[in-house]
Amino acid sequence: MLVVMKPGAPATAIQSVEEKLRGMNLEINLIQGALQQVFALVGDTSKLDLGMIQSNRHVEKLLRVQQPFKVASRTFHAEDTV
Numbered sequence: 001m002l003v004v005m006k007p008g009a010p011a012t013a014i015q016s017v018e019e020k021l022r023g024m025n026l027e028i029n030l031i032q033g034a035l036q037q038v039f040a041l042v043g044d045t046s047k048l049d050l051g052m053i054q055s056n057r058h059v060e061k062l063l064r065v066q067q068p069f070k071v072a073s074r075t076f077h078a079e080d081t082v
Contacts, residue, residue, distance in 0.1 A: 001040075001041045001045040001048070001062060001063065001064055001065060002038055002039065002040055002041070002062070002063040002065060003017065003021070003038065003039040003041065003053060003059060003062055004036065004038050004059070004060045004061050004062070004063065005017070005036050005037045005038065005039075005058055005059060005060060006036065006057075006058050006059070006060040007035040007036040007060075008035070008036075009036065009037065009058040010058070013056065013058035014037055014058070016056070017039065017053070017056055017058070017059065018030065018039065020052070020053070021039060021041065021053075024048060025043065026041045026042065026043040026045065026048075027041070027042040027043055028040070028041060028042075029042070036060070045064075050062055
């Protein structure tokens with residue numbers, strides 16, 4: 001999952017979001033661009049409270065990188081299973 005911060009978000013807001021995410025036992029990679037920052041989250045994000053993250057006025061959007069239930073999907077098992 002990616003957490004995209006709004007361009008020009010203050011450092012204190014970025015640090016606040018980072019601390020909340022770290023408190024959820026996720027591995028976080030901060031990607032710093034010229035205009036905005038993106039948190040790349042590694043781990044089980046299925047139980048993540050998306051509303052809590054989106055409620056921060058400095059968060060622009062959340063993006064899921066992988067589909068949920070990846071192991072049970074047709075991508076992982078092309079043939080029918082029981």
